[in-house]
Amino acid sequence: MTSYHQVTGGLPPQTSLMTGRAVFTEAYAFIPKGCFSDIVTSCLPGWSRTRLWLIARPMSGFSETFSQYVMEVQPGGGSDAPDAEAGAEHWLFFTGGLATLTVDGQGTEMEAGSYAYIPPDAHWTLWAEGNVPARFHWLRKLYEPAPGVAVPEHFTVNERDVAVRFMPDTGDRWGTTRFVDPEDVRHDAHVNIVTFQPGGVIPFEETHVMEHGLYVLEGKAVYKLNKDWVEVEAGDFMWLRAYCPQACYAAGPGRFRYLLYKDVNRHARLRGPWLGR
Template sequence: MTGYYAPKGGLPPQTALMTQRAVFTDAYAFIPKGCFSDIVTSNLPGWTNTRLWLIARPMSGFSETFSQYVMEVGPGGGSDTPEPETGAQGVIFMTEGELWLSIDGQEHDLGPGGYAYLPAGCAWRVKNAKTSPARFHWVRKLYETAPGVAAPEAFVTSDRDISPIAMPDTGGRWATTRFVDPGDLRHDMHVNVVTFQPGGVIPFEETHVMEHGLYVLEGKAVYKLNQDWVEVEAGDFMWLRAYCPQACYAAGPGPFRYLLYKDVNRHARLRGVGGFGR
């Protein structure tokens, strides 16, 4: 691991070409790192000295299960009331700087690679007590209960403390850092880090029900999105709806790593939002 890419904002110069790599289709959206400019940041109620890029949100007919923010908390900034949505769970993944985090009174210090799972209903607070910005991803999803299954508990860990698990028959060229056991049915979402060594591939077109958010933390590759091969690099974001075919070839000189969201471990909805019944 050489580091995690974090956007700094700013604007391209007036001499720059307007043509970039951004794409929005019925099957996927691709937001290149050049789109993370100052003019598309937002502020949040209840947060101080903080701005964010909101890169995924539930949209009818597209991806409907999650939202993802790229957060930048300046010195002294943070929130005592960060989550306004009843029933929302969250994951924080640090990319730069340091952040103080309190979960139900338990205090933690997060640095680059730090990971925190925030269960629905917990009381959490964050503050940047340092002199440089803290940058992190915040993934949010409404927790879906299941009969006979207990709700998961909060935990804090780090990408640097967990060994990636190689995919079978890949010689270690494709591996996943799993922060949650895939067999733990308490969790209805996974936020993991996927690593490809140079030359590693997804050797078939994955086509499945899980929605994805993929933020490239390091390296570069070519990624198959539906019918298109797209060059991707650190700082780019890919947003895939359910059943969008995908594949990957890690073509760069070093590791290609991305933060991956997917929804898991629950029945398909047949009624209400996301279903056809009434």
């Protein structure tokens, strides 16, 4: 049985201590679930009956490739023009409620566990249905075309229909639900779900150029972020810049799972506006 953390907002009482677990450093940001309050929600042009928590955006000197939202769309709400950003590709992962996602005329009912990839410049709409809000994570990135490489097609799937691919020699304690083939270079980023069984670990400090957004869907663990071991639980978000060392020990009584973004499959850019050419 899979369950996903639901962000519901609200405000803590005036009697609460203000000291929490939030951290922003030169290498990572950690946003605990208690920071997802009503006072940090936002609205979007073209969306009705909708609010969101904007938890990552490109920021010079930090993570620069993607944005990430936690969306709450009330029944009957949604959009016929979700995003005016030309060239943006999108990933949606649903944690609750019902919605109809239509991409280039193809409609799909989305529910908890549903995943969608939407290619750049596709026409899409989303409208919530049912009696409870549709809740989903929305990640956006400017697609990086490559010579001779086709743009990926739109697809939808539910994670329950995708087998977990376990890392070798881990006793099936550390695995990834991969929604696209890692060798499919049409995709310039991956949004997957990582699962640890109790006692599973990342047994070394991963240090790499890829940026990460990690939203904890289920369970708890201790996570190594740069120089710090940080306790994390369902509803927390970790935002890692390139080269931030990272490791994990799943210390809770149940599974530990998170939604993971990373940029892949493209050359490093050698020219840009900052070089004047």
